[in-house]
Amino acid sequence: MHPNLSFEQAPPISVPYRFFLTAPWFGVAAGLLLAWLGEDAFASRWTPGILAITHLLVAGFMLQAMCGALLQFIPVAAGGNVWKPRLLAACVHPLLILAAALLVTAFLTTESRLFLAASHLFALALGAYVLVVGTALVRTPGQGNTLWALRFAVVGLAVTLILGVLLAQALGGLHSLSLIEVTQVHAAWGLGGWALMLVFGVSYYVVPMFQLTPAYPAWLAKALPPAMLGVLSLWSFQLSGRVDGWQRGVFIAGLATAGVYAVATLYLQAKRRRKVSDPTLVLFRGAMFALLAIFASGLLFVLIPSLGEEAMAPLWIGVLAIPGVFVSVISGMLYKIVPFLNWLHLQQLAGLTQVPPNMRQMIPERAITGQMRLHFGAVAAMLLAVPVPSLSRAAGLLFAASCAWLGWNLVTGVRAYLRFKGRILAADSGHES
Numbered sequence: 436m437h438p439n440l441s442f443e444q445a446p447p448i449s450v451p452y453r454f455f456l457t458a459p460w461f462g463v464a465a466g467l468l469l470a471w472l473g474e475d476a477f478a479s480r481w482t483p484g485i486l487a488i489t490h491l492l493v494a495g496f497m498l499q500a501m502c503g504a505l506l507q508f509i510p511v512a513a514g515g516n517v518w519k520p521r522l523l524a525a526c527v528h529p530l531l532i533l534a535a536a537l538l539v540t541a542f543l544t545t546e547s548r549l550f551l552a553a554s555h556l557f558a559l560a561l562g563a564y565v566l567v568v569g570t571a572l573v574r575t576p577g578q579g580n581t582l583w584a585l586r587f588a589v590v591g592l593a594v595t596l597i598l599g600v601l602l603a604q605a606l607g608g609l610h611s612l613s614l615i616e617v618t619q620v621h622a623a624w625g626l627g628g629w630a631l632m633l634v635f636g637v638s639y640y641v642v643p644m645f646q647l648t649p650a651y652p653a654w655l656a657k658a659l660p661p662a663m664l665g666v667l668s669l670w671s672f673q674l675s676g677r678v679d680g681w682q683r684g685v686f687i688a689g690l691a692t693a694g695v696y697a698v699a700t701l702y703l704q705a706k707r708r709r710k711v712s713d714p715t716l717v718l719f720r721g722a723m724f725a726l727l728a729i730f731a732s733g734l735l736f737v738l739i740p741s742l743g744e745e746a747m748a749p750l751w752i753g754v755l756a757i758p759g760v761f762v763s764v765i766s767g768m769l770y771k772i773v774p775f776l777n778w779l780h781l782q783q784l785a786g787l788t789q790v791p792p793n794m795r796q797m798i799p800e801r802a803i804t805g806q807m808r809l810h811f812g813a814v815a816a817m818l819l820a821v822p823v824p825s826l827s828r829a830a831g832l833l834f835a836a837s838c839a840w841l842g843w844n845l846v847t848g849v850r851a852y853l854r855f856k857g858r859i860l861a862a863d864s865g866h867e868s
């Protein structure tokens with residue numbers, strides 16, 4: 436096991452699990468919405484439908500999973516002390532669900548009051564989360580590249596939140612903004628500065644630990660977060676209202692930074708000590724290939740401007756990034772983290788007198804493999820639906836089914852935890868009587 440894990444500080448298991456168990460159902464809602472809207476959703480990146488589907492995934496699925504993982508990760512892997520994690524989770528988790536539901540309904544109805552309500556709720560819930568988690572990350576005596584990347588990620592989340600709130604307020608009629616430029620910058624900070632940065636930090640830690648690979652080279656792990664931050668800062672010059680040609684170079688530099696991380700991860704995975712493959716590894720690798728595909732597509736779109744100006748170009752990148760990279764990597768991580776946390780908490784409960792169950796007994800591997808295949812099928816169908824929109828209903832249904840299966844697999848994992856916990860407690864009371 437990893438030498439720097441400090442289990443004593445782990446929060447109660449309900450803290451991460453309430454987020455993890457919610458995340459997939461936002462994916463189900465996104466898939467069903469795509470199936471319902473059909474071809475109309477994929478007409479352009481600015482349709483109300485695609486903005487709603489995007490936020491069901493980024494501010495629903497991804498945000499839930501990532502906020503839950505960070506609450507677990509900071510104390511255990513970065514030695515940080517999160518203030519009252521149970522209380523924080525109990526407040527932030529339902530507020531984020533409500534805020535995401537309001538924002539999605541606002542996109543679909545274009546109702547100003549809903550945009551304003553969503554922006555207030557997000558500011559409250561995510562603002563509190565960023566404050567508490569940010570304080571823990573600043574005050575921790577821990578060190579290392581994971582902590583380094585997590586700090587950058589929380590800055591990324593704060594910038595995304597501020598710009599998202601400003602955009603929602605503008606759509607709610609509170610003030611006016613140059614919507615396109617602010618959206619470009621908000622989207623880049625959300626996907627690159629928050630989501631990918633968190634993936635950097637978490638993978639520095641869990642890829643060597645769970646996939647038995649060599650560690651990421653220290654210089655690379657150190658360099659990636661500030662490189663991404665530098666690119667995002669240059670990209671943010673658009674906020675001045677001027678979009679110059681050099682921004683295309685900045686766009687490619689951002690995708691190249693992500694590409695370097697993907698190549699390094701694939702290389703380390705090829706060098707892993709045990710050559711067996713499992714669905715988690717395949718999900719992670721699929722995500723890395725999707726990152727490389729984004730780099731290749733972005734380069735093509737810049738080199739052939741007529742292609743890059745097609746309405747389908749940003750949709751193609753969006754499908755590769757959100758379901759292709761982030762949903763894949765999060766699913767893979769959840770399939771490792773849930774059995775591991777089950778085992779960790781059961782081991783503490785069992786003490787020295789009983790043997791906790793094996794991690795493989797938590798979620799059946801066949802169910803994980805089946806879900807993973809369905810997920811990649813759904814991503815392929817969504818990519819096909821970009822040039823052939825008549826496929827979007829089928830793609831939406833496939834994606835909804837795969838997220839529902841993920842949700843069910845996680846429920847199976849939690850039920851296994853409860854079952855084993857019941858057995859341990861029963862055996863303990865048997866010993867005492």
Ligand code: HEM
Pocket residue numbers: 480481485486489490493494498538553554557558595596598599600602603606614615618621622623624625626629630749
């Ligand atoms: C937390 C992670 C978030 C991520 C990763 C994210 C990502 C994105 C992306 C990729 C787009 C562009 C969509 C497109 O081009 O089709 C976008 C647009 C937008 N986002 Fe977010 N977002 C996040 C959170 C938020 C929050 C919390 C709010 C509101 C409080 C928000 C409000 C908006 C609005 C209003 C737009 C569209 C603006 C327009 O129509 O011009 N986002 N976001």
